[in-house]
Every structure is written in structure tokens, then in C-alpha cells.
Amino acid sequence: MRLKKTINKIDIIDFKDTKKLEVFLNKIDVTFSKNKIITNSPWKFSHLEHFHFLQCENANNIDGVMVYSKHDWNYHLNFLYVLPQKRSLGIGKIFMNNFLSLKGKNCFTIHVDKTLDKTIRFYNKYFGFEVESESDNYKELKQFKNKCLNYNPNTYSSRILMYRINNNVK
Numbered sequence: 001m002r003l004k005k006t007i008n009k010i011d012i013i014d015f016k017d018t019k020k021l022e023v024f025l026n027k028i029d030v031t032f033s034k035n036k037i038i039t040n041s042p043w044k045f046s047h048l049e050h051f052h053f054l055q056c057e058n059a060n061n062i063d064g065v066m067v068y069s070k071h072d073w074n075y076h077l078n079f080l081y082v083l084p085q086k087r088s089l090g091i092g093k094i095f096m097n098n099f100l101s102l103k104g105k106n107c108f109t110i111h112v113d114k115t116l117d118k119t120i121r122f123y124n125k126y127f128g129f130e131v132e133s134e135s136d137n138y139k140e141l142k143q144f145k146n147k148c149l150n151y152n153p154n155t156y157s158s159r160i161l162m163y164r165i166n167n168n169v170k
């Protein structure tokens with residue numbers, strides 16, 4: 001019997017040697033041009049303990065990355081990006097399942113650009129994320145929103161907050 005090749009391995013990004021990461025960042029498309037620069041967000045947070053940086057590597061190249069951070073009440077997805085030519089192969093879903101398997105916090109949150117309809121659908125259709133609205137009664141979600149607004153008053157000028165309650169906290 002032929003053994004299935006192990007692909008789509010998720011590892012921690014090595015910030016001691018960023019060559020592969022920089023090659024990957026060069027290939028990021030213009031919509032995410034700010035994130036191409038290693039001194040910008042989210043890479044500039046690599047020294048912070050509550051930030052986690054993961055990569056999906058195949059044939060010695062990074063095909064996708066995911067960055068998330070741990071907060072008082074929630075895990076927040078800071079960045080998820082799969083190279084355009086590597087999309088629709090299941091890499092995004094592997095990252096998301098990895099993210100959603102985290103335990104210990106009550107909620108998962110994501111900021112998504114309002115114009116990214118396909119991405120919003122991806123989070124809603126496959127992972128049950130809802131778009132946060134005024135009628136939601138989670139005080140902790142409002143607190144998280146306020147924390148983000150304190151950090152950057154423009155957080156929600158072009159983005160929406162999506163969230164999913166964690167049914168698997170423990």
C-alpha cells in the first residue's frame with residue numbers, strides 16, 4: 001500500500017530565520033499590501049507572548065499563514081492568508097480548524113474588511129461566524145470592541161467584527 005504523503009503541515013513560524021517568510025510576504029496580493037512588510041502588523045507583534053504565528057509549508061515553501069492572539073475572553077484571528085494559487089485546496093479550512101480547536105476562551109473573533117464578501121461567506125458558511133451587531137448582548141464582545149477602538153479608533157471604519165461563541169471552552 002502506498003503511504004499518503006504528508007502535506008499541509010502546520011508549524012510555528014521561525015522568526016530567527018525569516019527568509020522563507022519574506023519570500024511568502026512578497027507574494028501577498030495588493031489587497032493586503034500593508035501585511036507584506038515584516039515590520040508592520042501582524043509581524044511586529046512576534047515578540048508578544050499572547051500572539052501565535054503559524055505557517056503551512058509544502059515543498060519547502062510557505063503556502064499560507066495564520067496569526068492569532070489570546071485575549072481575556074476570546075481568541076482573535078489577526079491574519080489568515082493563503083497564496084492565491086494555493087486556494088481552494090483546503091489549507092484555509094485546516095488553519096481554521098486548528099484555530100477553533102483552541103480551548104479556554106469563550107469566543108473566537110475576527111476583523112474582516114467589509115468588501116471581502118467571499119471571505120465573510122467563508123467564515124460564516126463553514127465555521128458559523130456571525131457578524132456582530134448592536135442587538136448582540138455579549139458584554140464581553142462590546143468590551144473587546146472597545147479595547148480595539150482604544151488601540152485604533154479606525155478599527156471599524158472599513159471592517160466588521162465577526163464572532164463565534166466557543167461551545168468547547170474547557
Ligand SMILES: CC(C)(COP(=O)(O)OP(=O)(O)OC[C@H]1O[C@@H](n2cnc3c(N)ncnc32)[C@H](O)[C@@H]1OP(=O)(O)O)[C@@H](O)C(=O)NCCC(=O)NCCS
Nearest residue numbers: 080081082087088089090091092093094111112118119122
Ligand atoms: C479566505 C482564505 C484564507 C481561504 O483559504 P483557502 O485555502 O482558499 O480555503 P479552503 O480551500 O479551505 O476553502 C475554500 C473555500 O473558501 C472560499 N474562499 C473564500 N475566499 C476565497 C478567495 N479569496 N479565493 C478563493 N476561495 C475563497 C472558496 O469559495 C471555497 O469555498 P467552496 O469550497 O464552497 O468553493 C483564502 O481565500 C485567502 O487567503 N483569502 C485572502 C485573504 C483573506 O481574505 N484573509 C482573511 C482576512 S480576515
